Amino acid sequence: MSSPTSAAVRLTDILPTAAPGEIQAWLRSVAGPAERRHQVSRLSRAELRRLGEVLDGRTAEILLESLDDELAARAVTAMDAAVAATLLAGLDTDHATDILREMRAPARDSVLSAMPADRSEALRRVLEWPRESAAAHMIPEALAITSELTVADAVEQLRRDAVELRVDAHTSAYIYVTDRDRRLLGVAAFRDLVLADPGRHVSELMNDDLLWVSPLTDAEEAAQALEDHNLVAVPVVDADMRLLGILTQSTAAEIAEEEATEDAERQGGSEPLDMPYLRASPWHLWRKRIGWLLLLFVAEAYTGTVLRHFEEEMEAVVALAFFIPLLIGTGGNTGTQITTTLVRALATGDVRFRDVPSIVAKELSTGMLIALTMALAAVIRAWTLGVGPEVTLCVSLTIGAIVLWSSFIASILPPLLKKCRLDPALVSAPAIATIVDGTGLIIYFWIAHLTLAQLQGL
Known part of the structure; x- marks a missing residue:
């Protein structure tokens, strides 16, 4: 039950003179994501542009996580391209690409062009794949090490990569072992690497019996395979077995929920709405x-x-x-x-x-x-x-x-x-x-x- 204070707070009231701290206070005061979506959906294009000007990285991440992809794309499109690029660059790759897919091509290209080159390239690689494919939902920042490394060198590399790639519990659950051309050879558990003798080689610890999917595998099938095998993530590899990224358990759950919604709408004799x-x-x-x-x-x-x-x-x-x-x-x-x-x-x-x-x-x-x-x-x-x-x-x-x-x-x-x-x-x-x-x-x-x-x- 919302308090009288939270009920009185309206984004439209504070936005004209708001500072980043006030937007954070608004996020804390609003009852939940549904109310946030409701208030943001009522903002005009000018108000959305103003919202972009007062958002900082962390506040933007919290707010955009509360919005559905269609509404987030509408909000980002109304903002200055440089501002939108900064906000999207700070999101996880899968979330950023979901929002970018909902944007019209000219606006999407403007935002991508305003991003740092390496970040823009990573997002463009994911956006190239068809919407229904596994690769369209993958996270390219997979932790990978080469098989000839010693355990000590591998752990040191993983420490550096974990900070650079902003990994979380899902993306760091498995450490993928590749050759120098990034061809997938096997997988190792981070716990095994930490506990192993530092002088041993990664090839001695890896398991080469692993599940993987191709980039064009239907996303629903890939998500179902991940669930069937009770995995936290599954690697996505191309025809030459090069590691492209991973499909995580959280993303698989989102795919399953989206497919269930679409099936329910189709069973009623209607095409999916693609928006609330x-x-x-x-x-x-x-x-x-x-x-x-x-x-x-x-x-x-x-x-x-x-x-x-x-x-x-x-x-x-x-x-x-x-x-x-x-x-x-x-x-x-x-x-x-x-x-x-x-x-x-x-x-x-x-x-x-x-x-x-x-x-x-x-x-x-x-x-x-x-x-x-x-x-x-x-x-x-x-x-x-x-x-x-x-x-x-x-x-x-x-x-x-x-x-x-x-x-x-x-x-x-x-x-x-x-x-x-x-x-x-x-x-x-x-x-x-x-x-x-x-x-x-x-x-x-x-x-x-x-x-x-x-x-x-x-």
Whole structure:
């Protein structure tokens, strides 16, 4: 619960005459990152420029860590390029590159050009990689030593590098052993180096059985591999096994969280927003949603085609129309439950394509139980409507068949998309419902032809 003092502090109130110390006091007084983001998001471009002028290195680091990448990029873009360069140069490489990726190319190039050459070059190397690749999220400042060094020389070098590279618990967890051309040979634990005889060589202590990923490995896959092996970091190496950087556990957690958010949005039939909801304009929301809606609109059109094809059947037995919403709704809901579970299981690595037979067997077994339960519910509903035994039989058989059909389709599509290197979240709730709607109607009228005497000959 915020105090009255913290509630009264507003960045817009103190900014015109603020000094660095006052910005630090504001950071301490604000309730949390969400409130900081809220206040910064309301600043004008001129106010953001002023904010850059009064931030020092440590205060800027704390503030920018509180902001999402899109808002941080907007703030940095409004600042003088030299000021922005100083602030970003002081951040960790992974955080700085995340912010720079959100900036427009001209502003990004201006900021990078204003940085010291070595820092600018390091950031540009990471920015060259595709956004979804492991290399785009790596930290190039990996601690590395050559194999021919003695332990004493290696420890002395690590002391110098640790200060220069600003390493932390994640980047210093493993010491990578390379040759003179920086080709990765193995890994050594810092504890082993400290405790070893100073005269021994690093090659005697290193472990050459290690996990590594290529720079173009999908970031989500790399993050999952790191989690599966319970590692603090994993090296990123090129085709010649040269060490490019490392992907850390903290970065992997951020990737997993971002992917989970994107999957949830796609399963709702929308493209990821890429920014907090409250800052998304109606135009931005329209762009993210309209594509899927138009695609599903076209796909749903075949449902009307199916109904028109069976127009005579519905005229002959009007009661059939009573149950259409119930049947297609049940099929869509059944499929949505399965795809939601499978998409998450695929994301966490719990299931793979080779598990499809087991998935299908499990879901069809579950579907059988659900089908029997829903068929009984359909019998009760038909009885309350007084439609007669023949229609009741038709509806109960159909709802069971649709549940099984939906279970089969929904259990195959997510792993199949994953195998084809497509996002399984594309099998969203609206998409699976659209697929089942038309096919469910065909099943309905096919069973009606088999069970209703009135439809014989149609």
